[in-house]
Amino acid sequence: RKANDSVLHAMARHPERIRGMCFVIPGYYREALAEVERCLDAGMTGVKLYNQYTIDDPVMDPLLDLAAERKIPVLMHAGYLVAAEDMQQQPRISHGVHFAGASERHPDTIMIHAHIGGGGDWERTIRAMRDTSPNLYCDTSGSNLDDGQIELAVAEMGARRVLFGSDGTMSGCVGKVLGARISDADRELIFRGNAARILAAQGKMAF
Numbered sequence: 001r002k003a004n005d006s007v008l009h010a011m012a013r014h015p016e017r018i019r020g021m022c023f024v025i026p027g028y029y030r031e032a033l034a035e036v037e038r039c040l041d042a043g044m045t046g047v048k049l050y051n052q053y054t055i056d057d058p059v060m061d062p063l064l065d066l067a068a069e070r071k072i073p074v075l076m077h078a079g080y081l082v083a084a085e086d087m088q089q090q091p092r093i094s095h096g097v098h099f100a101g102a103s104e105r106h107p108d109t110i111m112i113h114a115h116i117g118g119g120g121d122w123e124r125t126i127r128a129m130r131d132t133s134p135n136l137y138c139d140t141s142g143s144n145l146d147d148g149q150i151e152l153a154v155a156e157m158g159a160r161r162v163l164f165g166s167d168g169t170m171s172g173c174v175g176k177v178l179g180a181r182i183s184d185a186d187r188e189l190i191f192r193g194n195a196a197r198i199l200a201a202q203g204k205m206a207f
Contacts, residue, residue, distance in 0.1 A: 008042050021048040026063045033066055046073040051093040056101035068109040071201045075112040080125040096128030107133040115167050117142025117149055130156045141165025145172045150180035159186035163194050
């Protein structure tokens with residue numbers, strides 16, 4: 001709650017620049033759902049999760065149901081890790097197969113697989129999400145700037161399901177979308193159009 005309150009404070013100071021996402025740990029059923037409701041009622045636009053559970057874990061179901069009801073996205077830290085050391089550090093990290101399973105159970109919930117550029121087997125995680133609900137997205141963030149990353153996401157998932165994200169590498173994340181071999185129309189969707197559509201479903205305008 002303290003961390004979410006800090007974000008709400010930043011939103012209040014810069015209402016034309018910042019829209020927050022609420023962080024919770026889904027295993028605390030009643031507390032987590034109540035905190036999401038509190039943050040949404042205060043103006044936040046979605047939920048951000050880490051890796052305490054994979055997104056297809058049944059413990060996630062109440063939160064994913066609430067997200068569908070409130071028309072908000074659930075963005076989750078994700079990556080198809082392949083190194084044993086990385087898996088030991090994040091044994092419950094979600095990847096495309098988990099997202100595909102969760103999307104099959106909750107097709108009306110907007111879910112975002114965070115940072116396909118975060119490392120690991122990004123090709124495999126993108127392809128796993130290909131034949132899923134149109135409400136399942138990936139974002140382009142992450143410091144991994146491999147060539148072809150954006151092109152594969154657009155080819156496999158469609159430009160309407162790819163969202164721009166910067167993570168900690170702003171110039172590189174902007175550059176890999178600008179330099180991708182995709183159409184200007186696809187670039188506009190990634191940079192702004194898709195996010196604007198998600199916000200519009202909540203009755204909010206994009207900046």
